[in-house]
Amino acid sequence: MAYRSDSADPVLIVGSMALDSVRTPTGEVTDALGGSADYSSVAASFFSPVQIVGVVGDDFPKEHLRFLADRGIDLAGVRPISGGKTFRWAGYYDFDLNIAHTLDTQLNVFADFAPVLPDAYKDTKYVFLANIAPKLQLDVLEQVRNPKLTVCDTMNFWIEGARADLLKVLERVDIAFMNDAEARQLTGKMSTVKAAKEIQAIGPKTVIIKKGEHGALLFAGDEHFSAPSYPLEDIADPTGAGDSFAGGFIGFIASMDDLSPTTLRRGVIYGSVMASYNVEDFSLNRLRTLTERDIADRYRRFKEIAYFDALEEAVL
Amino acid sequence: MAYRSDSADPVLIVGSMALDSVRTPTGEVTDALGGSADYSSVAASFFSPVQIVGVVGDDFPKEHLRFLADRGIDLAGVRPISGGKTFRWAGYYDFDLNIAHTLDTQLNVFADFAPVLPDAYKDTKYVFLANIAPKLQLDVLEQVRNPKLTVCDTMNFWIEGARADLLKVLERVDIAFMNDAEARQLTGKMSTVKAAKEIQAIGPKTVIIKKGEHGALLFAGDEHFSAPSYPLEDIADPTGAGDSFAGGFIGFIASMDDLSPTTLRRGVIYGSVMASYNVEDFSLNRLRTLTERDIADRYRRFKEIAYFDALEEAVL
DSSP: OOOOOTTSOOEEEEOOOEEEEEEETTEEEEEEEEOHHHHHHHHHTTTSOEEEEEEEETTSOHHHHHHHHHTTEEEEEEEEETTOOOEEEEEEOOSOTTOOEEEEEEOGGGGGOOOOOOGGGTTOSEEEEOSSOHHHHHHHHHHOSSOSEEEEOOOHHHHHHSHHHHHHHHHHOSEEEEEHHHHHHHHOOSSHHHHHHHHHHHSOSEEEEEOGGGOEEEEETTEEEEEOOOOOSOOSOOTTHHHHHHHHHHHHHHHHTOOOHHHHHHHHHHHHHHHHHHTTSSTTHHHHHOOHHHHHHHHHHHHHHHOSSOOSSOOO | OOOOOTTSOOEEEEOOOEEEEEEETTEEEEEEEEOHHHHHHHHHTTTSOEEEEEEEETTSOHHHHHHHHHTTEEEEEEEEETTOOOEEEEEEEOSOTTOEEEEEEEOGGGGGOOOOOOGGGTTOSEEEEOSSOHHHHHHHHHHOSSOSEEEEOOOHHHHHHSHHHHHHHHHHOSEEEEEHHHHHHHHOOSSHHHHHHHHHHHSOSEEEEEOGGGOEEEEETTEEEEEOOOOOSOOSOOTTHHHHHHHHHHHHHHHHTOOOHHHHHHHHHHHHHHHHHHTTSSTTHHHHHOOHHHHHHHHHHHHHHHOSSOOSSOOO
């Protein structure tokens, strides 16, 4: 049951490293570890070595860097800005946990961030552009030399405010993650299927639509996979669900070093496993204690939840 | 590939028989065959013999009765009211096809309807109380003698306007169908999982939550099944989707005469198959030409859509 092999291909991840203040109906945290790169790197680190590219101020607690390093995450690409303040997001969720209400965003050191890849990262085969300004995602794509798989995530903020750059990113990546509302927002199509196909036509051959409590959809070429929802009764904090989903996905794919349809589908399930655990506690707290046994148990649970009949033959 | 066996247990279905006038972004129909009993009976008839209990005015076109009879549906329980007018519903859907907007409802012969079961129906083992006033559902429950399985469906209108009667129905049935919004409305719980458990606590051991384009969930005791969504690009008319879903479900269960967890799950998929076909055309038109081969093909497609890994052993 060892998912993680240190000899596996590493995943290069660029995204935000943040201090989040979050309130939900069940509790709140202040200046807790957050950010798309942190969530996705920790989730990916259960499967593959990770190289993180980001920026922090000197107020970023050393214990967070130690936690990341302890998970085998390479921090050579993390730029600490002396005298700078770390990116901060403050928000809350009401009873509809699907909707994040932003109270405050402080870009801080992100305002002038230009990612610079350490030379050792430029040949990394698996590249994940976590949710961050599309311009910075493009900067990273310019610096990697011959990636085997490029994956991006994004959010409504960039679809509205940086559409042209986002389209350039989509033209160049192999796989795009988006939630269903974002897919509709980007394409203007009400039908998730039509929206996904339109995104495929922009560039990425594979589109993964996250639907929160309704599971996820994978569109790969003409192929379609519907991943089951996990019946969570109590969600403490939905922050980072999408990031840990994508991180689990790319970490698993890199650990298999395989892009077959079945591996992509299993990656979606491992992503769902990581997201379903992540939302059980605030910040990245649940992932701090998560074991490989936990991951295996929930993966198996997903199989039980989805089962209704055996497929007579391998068809994918 | 013969699903339907005339020696299978029949399903008794009570519900509305209607003439619907429906407009959607792709077209419209006027006074077309509709109603919960008609949709669910025709869907069930692909699997089992059906006994329909309902009421029509003498304006109900004979060709509709012929169509139902041709599908092997027993009409002995249909009461024609001389000089009465058939129940009529008029409504439309905008681009969000999940929301039906009612323009006009004419109860007509339904205003004084009290279902009377032919003697031959009173020992029917499989009973489906399609969407209709809970009071009428209770009337039917009073008349059946020793059913093996009772299943009910309902809608927001009755949750709001006939809650006490609906709760009485729920106390007595084995399986309840509801869509996710209705489950929330009935229980006041945002979480679908919590809502389903609360409905189970009222009475039905099994609750099936319909989620439209997001598939369906089955809660059976502590067991949980997440049925995949079907990637429909073009929906002509969502009217009757829930009815044909439930009809396909109960028809399949009766044809198997088995209530095992696996059969219930497969019933949910056959229900999804029937609903996914039904919405491809207006009224019941798609079901008029549907073949057993079509059903088998789409059932197989659902298996492919849901596949990501083999379950090592039978666990359900």
